[in-house]
Amino acid sequence: MSTAVQDARYSWGGDEFVFVELAEEMSLQANFRAMAITSRLRDERPDGIVDICPANASYQVHYDPDVLDPRELLAHLQDLERAVGDALDVSLPSRVLDIPVLYRDPWTTETLMRFRDRHQDPDATDIEYAARINGYTDVDEFIAAHSGSPWFTSMVGFVAGLPFTFQMVPRDRQIVVPKYLRPRTDTPKQTVGYGGCFSCIYSVRGAGGYQMFGITPAPIYDPTQSLPDFTDFLVLFRPGDIVKFTPIDRDQYDDAVAQVEAGTFRVTAHDVDFALEPFLADPDSYNARLLEVLA
């Protein structure tokens, strides 16, 4: 899974953004390099930085050019790129989050039935289609794969607090599913979705183009900050979080929703350190050790 590191591509995004593409194709290594570079920059926090946005295989920095000279900033980012290198020896603090999922739930099923005319396979559900084109014999086997390995939060965004997660398995075992032919105008809140090589969780109800596999009872965005997971901030996910999707049944789902309504629900989370090199050397063993914290 490790590849030789190519030089990053730098571009101005108008007068206030610099955009950096570390690799054209997605890989955990490209994402981890983005994390490593942006976390260094965040620690330094030079004057004039407005926001530092790591993404899947790229990142951007929003800066105030009245305070920070754009060309000096760009030269500094190039220094950080060299210092981080292939990121193999880098370890970053992370968390393992256990996200319960009711796969094939009634709400996303009702929604997907309303938008069959925008789908590649109008006669199948989204998860049946994804299972078939990825070579799984049935949906149960597909769910076992989706929930069997951990996922790396490679980017948080699109809308408030939405995590893009990348499957932590060798590429030949990764699930790949195209987005809808035309985006839907509706997606239930907390839908577990899939597009390209990314699984996501929709933080708010709204438009969407990702295939819909299920729903989590766990709130991931709480603008009122009323639940205990949101005391510090209104968004649950951080770039670099590691996610385990755990299948639950309808009774467990209803129980979790009751806890959310009572204001007591918490996502199970454990602090871990994630290092790229041992993961790439033996992903399955590394993942098994990572997930032991949830046992």
Place this chain on the structure above:
Amino acid sequence: MTASIEVRKPGLSTTVQDGGRPGYYHLGIPPSGGLDQYSLAAANLLVGNDAGAAALEIVYMGPELLFTAPATVAVTGATMQPRVNGEDRPLWESFDVAEGDVLGFGYLTAGARAYLAVSGGVDVPDVLGSRSTYGLGGLGGFSGRPLAEGDVLPLRGGTGRTGLVVPGDLRRPMSKDVEVRVVMGLYDHRLTDQGRATFLDTTWTLTPVADRIGFRYTGAELETVDREPPFGAGQDPSNIVDAPYPIGSIQVPGGVEPIVLHRDAVSGGGYMMVATVVSCDLDVVAQSAPRTRTRFVEVDLDGALAARAEQRDRARRLREALG
């Protein structure tokens, strides 16, 4: 009785906006704030507020608002005749309203967004350092949404100086033919030379899909370079591995209908962006109504910084004129 505004009619989409909420874009929370920051600042300065105080952004069609206490107000931006109890009041000037007065608006005749500032500012809670509404996330402003009939919007209260006027040369001109300066880059290498030339040579027309998230234009199809899709990007030639979207970036899904992302932008996604609007020209985009004819004019980084310096100078003269 505390000072407030009772919303008798909400208008099409009237939201509380201020100077914005920078610093949370990495978690998908965009800066929000008035789309035309210059006009917002002018309205606030006219009533004695800080340039970035919380005011109302009014889109296409004005609200009808009842004041429960005297206030000094000002309307800037789009040409939309303010009226107090049916009587015309000037744009780009401060004027008083009395307790019980109803402020309404005439039809939009130029521009797209008017800014109503009230002395003392609108008193909604500060969320992450801003009172701006982020509608997609249901965050900030008045209950995280546009105003609705029957809402009671609290004011901080107080009055300012009446009869202050923004000089003509410091008012934002409104036009149906605009030029918007852009810095090319991001994924513009996905375009052929022909595609790039088409982007810069076309007079684009703004579609009705034009809101706080983005402005979509129609006019031509851009030719892309053939390629084998990189892993994770998707099959369409305009697809990229989902990347961060700069505010003002111009994405071109499918090579047709460019979208300028504005201050409530989605923070990232999988479509190639080919250019970014220079920050001060986002105000020009903000005042574009559907069917506005738009040319994207290329500048380099130094050109963008020069445009920024000009805007800063104009803002300084505005503060001097109203100080």
